[in-house]
Amino acid sequence: MRFLLRFLGIWLLAGGFVALVLDGVRSIASSEVVATPLGVTWLASHEDSLAAFQRWVSDTLPGGTWDLLVAPVLQTPLFIVLAVIGLVLMLLGRPRPA
Structure with missing residues (x-):
């Protein structure tokens, strides 16, 4: 499991570097x-999934979640989002200290 987290983290970091x-x-x-921004890239890649995600957020999470949490993340540059998620995955998958 740790290997998978580190593997995905490295790939996301590489994707963030490419976006940068x-x-x-x-x-x-x-x-x-x-x-x-992440939202522009997502919209260009697969418009239907972004619309489905917005519907899911508005249907399942409390009102205002889209405007307060999701919209600012979608306006964040893609390379920052990929780098942060990649770093978190790599930290979660790091080996246990001896």
């Missing part, structure tokens, strides 16, 4: 800082 490089290239090309 892509945003860096776009920033250099446009001469201004560009950071692609």
Whole structure:
């Protein structure tokens, strides 16, 4: 189980690094800082799943959860979200101290 957590963590960190490089290239090309939000990437990748997730959040969680918790995460740059989740998974999967 620890191996799987570390494996997924490394892949998410790598994905975050790729997203950072892509945003860096776009920033250099446009001469201004560009950071692609998670929501934009999700919307471009699979629009139906984002709509289904929004319906699920509004149906199962208390009112206002979308606006207070989910919307700010969707506005966070993709590389930050992937890096944080990757680091958490790697910390959860680290070997026990001897």
